[in-house]
Amino acid sequence: MLRRVNWPAVALITPAVIALLAVGIYPLLFVLDVSLRQYQLTKPYLGTDYVGLQNYLSVLNDGLFWGSLGRTALFFLLAVPAEVVLGTLIALFVDGTRCRLCSAVLRVMLVLPIAMTPTVTGLIGRLLFNRDFGLVNYLLSLVGVEPIAWLGEPEPAMITIALMDIWQWTPFVALVMLSGLALVPQDVRESGHLDAGYGWHFFRNIQMPYLLPGLTAVLILRTVDILKLFDMVFVLTRGGPGVSTELVSVYIQRVGFRIFDMGVASAQAILLLVLCIVLSRAYVRFFYRQIEA
Amino acid sequence: MATLSSSSAKPLSTHHAPWMSHIALVLQAVAALALAILILLPVLWMVTTSLKTTVDTFAIPPVLVFKPTLEHYEALRAEGAVFRGLLNSLIVASASTLLSIALGAPAAYVLARFNFKGKADLWFWIISNRFISPIVVALPFFLVARNLQLLDSHLALVLVYLTFGVPLVVWLCVDQFRAVPTEVDEAARVDGANLWQTFFRINLPLAAPGIAVAGILTFIASWNELLFALVLTRAAARTVPVEAANFMTGFGIRWGPMMATGTLIVLPVLIFALIASRSLVRGLTIGAVK
Structure with missing residues (x-):
């Protein structure tokens, strides 16, 4: 069967496709090519010959790379569960409160941290967590805690970047959960209150099924965004002290643009891309199976 | 605020006495205020610091009332x-x-x-x-x-x-x-x-x-x-x-x-x-x- 091609429609969609091929796919092919080469910008005399999978092998044997992935996982575990729990609680509060003014004002406020420039979030972190005059140490001093060198010690630095991430992204979780709660039909809500009261049972049996798709979305996006996370951490700690807060994207940036080993950095970037795809696929499979079951 | 309680939708606790639901409403308003402060404080702290003299910036305890300056x-x-x-x-x-x-x-x-x-x-x-x-x-x-x-x-x-x-x-x-x-x-x-x-x-x-x-x-x-x-x-x-x-x-x-x-x-x-x-x-x- 011959299909008639709708040329005007093709003409409308083609520019976007060409643009994304040029700025999306071409760089991917390029980075794949570079990842198979010796490519050190600071040593041009070495040339840029193909070296097979050598870059990948050196990445897989690179303790710093695995370390950066481990730190990224730790950061995820520090930030995301807190964001999910707090965000869900905030959503339940905003959805359930009888104070309509509170609900309306909070819905507006929750938008602000999400839109904040992450670079500026990092600057604010520097200010609030400053050892000598930061607000956090001052508030802690009121309850008798000695000043903490938040950005000078490995563990406190990790906690600092996690806290700033929690500040910025808990409202996002809350708003996603709120849009889930808005889908609970009014009659289900009312009969649910009769059957299950107002506490845990109502949440577990009536509201939670409507929150699961949002939870999946949040986990996918937070995973991907934490694997991407660069700006806030770069400004707040530069990965330091030492490499204690050097998350994977910060590390790849250092290898690529401060050590200028493009071959190895490209291999790391490819591995990161594969990880992103595998994880988001896994989430979708796991959670949608849960929902359908 | 308290007047729109009883009959309006989404009651959290209709099975309690009216005065209790008023207290609940006040508590909810307090919680909402605390949350709003937590969200806004980091941003406000940046903005006020940008308007403080360097001396005020380093002050301990932090100065909450100060004469704003545009010097920065x-x-x-x-x-x-x-x-x-x-x-x-x-x-x-x-x-x-x-x-x-x-x-x-x-x-x-x-x-x-x-x-x-x-x-x-x-x-x-x-x-x-x-x-x-x-x-x-x-x-x-x-x-x-x-x-x-x-x-x-x-x-x-x-x-x-x-x-x-x-x-x-x-x-x-x-x-x-x-x-x-x-x-x-x-x-x-x-x-x-x-x-x-x-x-x-x-x-x-x-x-x-x-x-x-x-x-x-x-x-x-x-x-x-x-x-x-x-x-x-x-x-x-x-x-x-x-x-x-x-x-x-x-x-x-x-x-x-x-x-x-x-x-x-x-x-x-x-x-x-x-x-x-x-x-x-x-x-x-x-x-x-x-």
Whole structure:
């Protein structure tokens, strides 16, 4: 069967496709090519010959790379569960409160941290967590805690970047959960209150099924965004002290643009891309199976 | 506030005595206030620090009432770099937003209106750019831009920002065009309009508010971007987040000018975010929800 091609429609969609091929796919092919080469910008005399999978092998044997992935996982575990729990609680509060003014004002406020420039979030972190005059140490001093060198010690630095991430992204979780709660039909809500009261049972049996798709979305996006996370951490700690807060994207940036080993950095970037795809696929499979079951 | 209690919808605790529900309402208002303070405090702390003298900045306990000064903003204006950065950011973010709309809106219209083989795959491919880490794109883009002498140019940034701008516009605008009834298209066709006329003269104006929101979100994303700007610019095209990050290098942090820069960066973003607040979450969940 011959299909008639709708040329005007093709003409409308083609520019976007060409643009994304040029700025999306071409760089991917390029980075794949570079990842198979010796490519050190600071040593041009070495040339840029193909070296097979050598870059990948050196990445897989690179303790710093695995370390950066481990730190990224730790950061995820520090930030995301807190964001999910707090965000869900905030959503339940905003959805359930009888104070309509509170609900309306909070819905507006929750938008602000999400839109904040992450670079500026990092600057604010520097200010609030400053050892000598930061607000956090001052508030802690009121309850008798000695000043903490938040950005000078490995563990406190990790906690600092996690806290700033929690500040910025808990409202996002809350708003996603709120849009889930808005889908609970009014009659289900009312009969649910009769059957299950107002506490845990109502949440577990009536509201939670409507929150699961949002939870999946949040986990996918937070995973991907934490694997991407660069700006806030770069400004707040530069990965330091030492490499204690050097998350994977910060590390790849250092290898690529401060050590200028493009071959190895490209291999790391490819591995990161594969990880992103595998994880988001896994989430979708796991959670949608849960929902359908 | 307390007067709208008993009969109105969504009671949390109708089975208690009325005075108890009034107390509950007050407690809820207190909780809401605490939450609002927690959300706003970091931003307010930055803004007030930008208006404090250096002496007040280092004061312990922190001074809450002080005579505001614009000295740090004056210093930034005298030095020029941050204001040049703001201008560069404005140029790059506006251009990449307009280009993203010009490319993305027609594509979204076709995806919303036509069925063709491979449509789902094409749509998924466009959206999947959301999942690609910018460092993956930054490495090759840097090498290509270096070869083409495009480092430190607005153009390189405008082009690389399409990697998130076009998917975002497509994602948001497909919804917009789906909301325009197909009867409108059919009526236009009966009147002899071709597809382009139907799109440009009828659908585009009808979807304009939604496209504007998509534009605002693309602008925010471009304005906020640091990694590409850090890697692809040197001096002339440096955007304002890069200028802000540069305060962290060298000895002795200049807190006042740094916080003034932060304030100048987020001011337009926060205003835009409030305008587009209802679509912000939709924009951010690109690709992860139906």
